[in-house]
Amino acid sequence: MQIIIDGRKVPINPKVSKDLLLTLRSIAKTQRWGTLYDTSHEIVYINTKNSKTPVPSADRPIISEDESESNRLAGKVICLDPGHGGNDPGAIGPTGTCEKDNNLAVALLLCDKLEKNGATVILTRDTDMEVKVADASSEAELGARVDIANDHGADIFISLHNDAFTNAQAAGTTTYHYGNADGIRLATSIQKSLIEGLGTKDRGARFASFYVIRYSNMPAVLVEAAFISNPEEEVLLASVDGRYNIADSIFRGIVKYFKV
Numbered sequence: 081m082q083i084i085i086d087g088r089k090v091p092i093n094p095k096v097s098k099d100l101l102l103t104l105r106s107i108a109k110t111q112r113w114g115t116l117y118d119t120s121h122e123i124v125y126i127n128t129k130n131s132k133t134p135v136p137s138a139d140r141p142i143i144s145e146d147e148s149e150s151n152r153l154a155g156k157v158i159c160l161d162p163g164h165g166g167n168d169p170g171a172i173g174p175t176g177t178c179e180k181d182n183n184l185a186v187a188l189l190l191c192d193k194l195e196k197n198g199a200t201v202i203l204t205r206d207t208d209m210e211v212k213v214a215d216a217s218s219e220a221e222l223g224a225r226v227d228i229a230n231d232h233g234a235d236i237f238i239s240l241h242n243d244a245f246t247n248a249q250a251a252g253t254t255t256y257h258y259g260n261a262d263g264i265r266l267a268t269s270i271q272k273s274l275i276e277g278l279g280t281k282d283r284g285a286r287f288a289s290f291y292v293i294r295y296s297n298m299p300a301v302l303v304e305a306a307f308i309s310n311p312e313e314e315v316l317l318a319s320v321d322g323r324y325n326i327a328d329s330i331f332r333g334i335v336k337y338f339k340v
Contacts, residue, residue, distance in 0.1 A: 101312035154198035159234035171244035173314035189327035237300035252281030270333030277329030
């Protein structure tokens with residue numbers, strides 16, 4: 081992420097975190113500065129001269145991360161389900177970012193991490209498309225996702241989502257399970273890693289009866305990484321380093337779950 085103050089770049093590119101975004105907002109509010117989150121270019125603009133909204137530019141940071149390879153997940157089959165897709169955008173953030181894009185980006189990053197560590201990864205979708213067919217019923221679409229996991233005999237199933245609410249102040253991370261012992265353990269492990277990695281509000285590992293975790297034959301969770309309806313968390317979800325942190329945190333939770 082880049083920070084531009086009064087048209088001048090701050091000579092560092094800090095990683096996106098909830099604490100950083102809240103700190104910037106708090107300082108700007110106290111000092112009556114104008115701010116603008118440009119999620120598409122991962123830039124925060126600050127105008128210290130008055131409270132007017134700053135004018136954005138088109139610069140974009142480059143973020144590179146390396147991940148060491150190992151075989152610690154060899155023999156594990158993991159199904160990743162990027163929620164929504166195609167004609168279904170999912171929730172939409174204040175600046176117009178789409179949940180379906182965030183979900184897919186995190187899934188692809190997580191897939192790469194898992195494969196580099198020996199896992200076999202099954203994606204319910206790897207492009208912006210429906211899993212069943214366009215305009216299929218909700219039950220048919222969700223059923224197609226579950227069928228992929230069940231047919232491949234996956235060891236675990238992880239459905240990736242963004243939360244949303246009418247109140248833009250709603251915030252935090254939640255991981256849902258269907259109540260079985262292994263599902264609870266998987267949800268708890270992933271939730272803990274996400275809170276440690278993102279610094280978001282801990283909304284807990286909770287029971288829910290979502291279709292995809294109810295009908296999966298293996299331990300299954302549905303991850304709501306953060307609230308796309310919250311301006312700060314929208315930046316976290318839409319930025320390159322924010323997505324990397326989400327994928328990395330889920331990866332670490334999976335590793336802890338398998339005790340490898």
